[in-house]
Amino acid sequence: MPRTSYHHGALRQALIDGAREILAEQGHEQFSLNEVARRVGVSTSAPYRHFANRDELLTEVAAQGYATLHRSLEQTAASTTDTAERLLRLGGAYVRFAHDHPDLFVTMFRSQPGAGPIGHESFEVLLRTVADAQREAIISPKASAELMARSIWATLHGLAVLSLRQPHQRFGMDEPPEDLATRTLSAIFGL
Secondary structure, eight states, X not given: OOOSOOOTTXXXXXXXXXXXXXXXXXXXXXXXXXXXXXXXXXXXXXXXXXXXSHHHHHHHHHHHHHHHHHHXXXXXXXXXXXXXXXXXXXXXXXXXXXXXXXXHHHHHHHHOTTOHHHHHHXXXXXXXXXXXXXXXXXXXXXXXXXXXXXXXXXXXHHHHHHHHHOOOGGGTTTSXXXXXHHXXXXXXXXX
């Protein structure tokens, strides 16, 4: 049931939550601040107390998405001390995140690619693992760790987008996200 009043700070998060609901149900094309206001149960001018415009609200949704992804990647990285296994698990976690939060995933890369420091911190988790894998000769050290991490991220992102849009049974793109990522990275690096 819509609320007509909010305690300090609660309206901002309610608008963000309302935006996520709309994005999940209708996508970006139908998204508007007026719809968010209606969904939350406030006047159409209320969102402007917290966000200058639609894009600013979407940027905040994206930033929260990057924070969620970062937490997931950090937890995944901490789940094993085996570097090769960590690399594979990070790949699985990335593609799983896209499948579990498709609206958020699209918003993160449509509205605010990189989302500032928190987006960079998410990339750093993969970068550290790649640097470890190079030191341990699990993957080639010929290219820089940053170039390798960027290449892995691009591969994982492509897998996520392709498998979200059209699972291609013929090409094995319909398998569970973790398996898709793990098998792809294993094939590339011979793990």
